[in-house]
Amino acid sequence: MARDRFEKYGVQDLEIRLKVRRSESGRENHVGPSDEVADIMVGDMDDTDGYRDIVIDSHVKGLERISDIHPKLMALQYPLLFPHGSDGFHKNIPYGKVDEKSTKKREYITQKDYYSYKFQVRTNEAITPRLGGRLYQQYVVDTFSTIEQARLWWFRTNQTTLRSELYMQQNFQDAIAVFRHIGHPDIFLTMTTNPLWDEVIQMMKLLPHCLPQNSPDVMARVFRLKLDQLIDDIKKKNYFGTCLGVMYVVEFQKHGLPHVHMLIWLDSASKLNLQANVDKFVSAEILNPETDPVGYAVVNAFMVNGPCGQENPKSPCMKQFKCTRHFPKKFCNSTTFDQSGFPIYRRRQSKITVTKGKTNMDNQWVVPYNRDLLVKYQCHMNVEICAHARSLKYLLKYCLKGHDRATVEIRGKKRQSNNGKGLDIGEDEIQSFFDGRYICGCEAAYRIFGFNIHYRSLAVQRLSIHLDENKYCTFRSNEALPKVAEREKEKHTQLGAFFILNATDEHAIQFLYDEIPQHYVWNDKDRIRNPRKRGKKIGRLSYTHHSAGELWFLRLLLTKVRGATSYESLRTVKGQTYNTFQEACKEYGLLDDDNEWHMVLLQCSESGFPPQIRQLFVHVMVNCKVSDLEDLWKKHWTTMVDDLLL
Template sequence: MLHQFNPFVIRFKQLSILPNISECSLILKERPRNHHQYNLPTAEQVATIIVGCDADSMDYGRDINVIRCDGNLKKVQETKGYYDPLQYPVLFPFGTHGWDINTINCNGRRVSCRAYYSYMLQIRPNDQSMLLNAGRLLQQYVVDNYVKIESGRLRWIKEHQSDIRSELYQGLHDALHVGETNAENIGKRTILPSSFIGRRRDMTQRYEDGMAIVLNGGKPDIFLTMTCNPSWSEITSKLLPFQTPQDRPDLLTRIFRSKFEKLEDDVINKGVLGKVKSYMYVTEFQKRGLPHVHMLLVLESNDKLRDPKDYDSMVRAEIPKLECEPQLHEAVVRHMIHGPCDIINRKSPCMKDGHCKKRYPKQFLDETRQGTDSYPEYRGRFDESVSLGKDRSVDNRWVVPYNPWLLLKYDCHINVEICSSIKSIKYLYKYVYKGPDRVAMEVHKGSYMDEVQQYIDARWIYAPEALWKIFRFTLYRLYPSVERLQIHLPNRHQVRFYDHQQIVDVLNNERNSKTMLTQFFALNLRDPQARKYLYREIPEHYCWNKRDMEWHRRRSTRKVLV
């Protein structure tokens, strides 16, 4: 079929007929100093490794070439429509073009790269999509085109912000005073904004927002982690014969999101764990290939968990009796058993210096005890072991803490911990906002494994994470919202301008003299009602309009932290 209908087959050479193709292998290494981000992947899935994408560097494209039949090389730009049929001839046997910068919809409007691939990856009734049933090739297609999307965003930043500079307002006055008129000779360039989600600056600001909630609402009471269950019936019922859940990352992503939205409604809106005063959550993607969510909850004072008796009413860490609670027994054994690790499996990812980082197996305890700057030590009484098959038996020392109601309803790993006794609250928030997965790797050329060419630090992205971002699902959320107020000395605020502007024009622009702080003082002059509030209280009663750089009265009072 390809030789008969694909226009690219007759124009370019196939790799299978090229002699002397050099071998190259990547060896992933663990970085123990930052184990959470650099632990080794355990899932057998296709992933992409993005080099040079930390907070201060950008990747503007990939070096992709094809060989013409005459032997000459041709560079293929990922923004061209022929990239997809060249890279995936099996998926597009007729050479059907993919997205390019001129792709339009039925209304004649240009379609973004993200919107195009989101459309391509939709599940449609009675549509036997070759793409969605392509297995590992689907995984490659997803991560490949996610890189294309992110590269396009970075390229846009390069093209539109390379000429943007920032300087103190007073610094512009000083420059003008000494005779400088051209803006391109002063200030510093803006490289990668904190609005670029997932980068170090973005995660740092989110961590600071979380700490603002702690300062105003108190320490979190509950730390909840929910992990996708690939054996959910909603996933397995849609698989074709011989397919695995990993072959349908789109299903994994969509079903997990749907389940978590229901959990969010139960926990936050319905208050099944207690009335929630404030919360935050982060969606992450394990190197095991499954999405999961970390959630921190601050409860209202009447629902606070104050002693071991309260802890036992919400959290259990024991295997229920089969004859008393058969469904819960099965769920705990299936989802809430840690390991195997320790002497059973020294190579488990949780092992460090010969011991389990999570301190499994735990001690047998007849009563729950208050932790000392740690999670509580939950009740786990001595009892008969339960067989898991494969010559392994477990007892209560291996049970991960859980809430029975949530575990039974959602049928997946849901770890519920009481964290109100933890003094090092910064640890919790830094763990939640640790950032995307990364890998450290060595590149070896040739057949000799000791010929190390370079050591590379790179991002690691699986198909579920790529799909989550392509579909634009929520990655982070916190309540109440946090307003980042500006504080500065007179005329010492940052001003952004283009390097082609004249300094006098920048200074004459009234917007450049306005900030949240200066307009707070202006608000007090014109609105007597505002004089009742401190600067940090203003966002609860007024909202900041970035367009006209003014504070406007809210129609209804809203809980906002600063």
């Protein structure tokens, strides 16, 4: 209780500081130069209580606890934004009937629905909350924190563990499956919000006395419009050529502005055209102000890095007296690719410069860009060619690194004596470190509106594998196991439906298990597969570690054997049925000599990172029988040292 803490410690001044240090997940939490209101959601990965402890002092009842969905909560929390004390969200607001054909089953709106509605700009409504400036930012962040806290609590009370890191790992492996199907991406693009976009300025005219930086909902909506327009230019209008697929992730990262990391796949003809005309699509030079004044202006405004280094050692990009982005770059008369496959763009030495502060900057400081896209979108837009990049997994890891997090330090302030010297507080001085999720106003608004954070145009279907009589099923903890077993007994799994399909459809026997989703659609209700009539989907087998034994050998057979109609059929080789999948693999020649260990390392290298591959190699070397260890090393050492050579 607050009273007990007050009696024990008295009144103590506390301060909160963001710290640059490694979080519990191993990633380093950076602190960037940003002036924004944000929330640190501590304990978002733990089994913490899903409710806030809110106490009010009522004139009638005295001290009273209220729910975090109390209609008056926001009016009490933000009296300046809601001076009339009007009601906010409560759980009994019904959906309005737009038409009689509506298929909505929910009777009442959710918190997310309510605030998505409230954050829209309407000319017939007052804008009093928006006049709060930074307080309005806090209100936006606070509303999302309430929504997210309730959502996470629901997940914790409806499943055993909450595994958001598993979700990102699944997305990573899905993207690797796309790589295996259509090859590596050709273009890596990053776009950052411009707070002075014309659309933002025009919207501000409808909100007098409001500033763009204090309107995160407006920024989120305009960014989303620009992002959709960019996707349309790439996919439908084929700006870079015929587009086979797009994947992007939207991030915020303590900069207060949303930005997107995007990977783009092109068809074969467009790949060749891109590689033959790199300088046509990507430039790293300052344009001539006389022949292209518009291009010169946008490059000057958005695509010049720095100054940093000796000119500005306190620049945010500086670390240990070096620029983390490796600026300034070296001059180069033509575009080439280094040994790792990364492009070295043309940066000719010329007299054309731009001025930043007191520093004249030349082509060595230009971030690669596409001229036409830069002029059209009027924002920072970095375009990179990655058609030859060797470390594609690092490119994906950069795009799928999960929520932004921060480490905060809470400690007591030292009291000052009359002469200005600090007084010792004693050994019980408050000092605690917390690792939590960092949520800024733009991210809060972006997620409340329900915009996609992760998008992939090529769908991937995750195919389950299991041993016979070991089907996976879901059930509630209070359900009787005999009832669960009876319910699941007649249900076909994806693997079981694959066997049935091969037994009944002659056309299906020519495909492997992971090729089936390209030609057949999974009907989850009837648990069967029907011929695909439109669309495209890629199949991916669930990852299985070699230590899983028979399950791993089953997976290996499914990637090699076509037309299997049962588990027994998979174990049958040349008319003879073997007792185990391992024996069948050996008879197929998949385990001859050291093939088994080559397959293990190859499978791990497809979706794992060098530290994981090295660890697996050591495990195989120490605990398994390898006949030719030198050959195993020579064929796989390059995948183990990618992180050391870069």
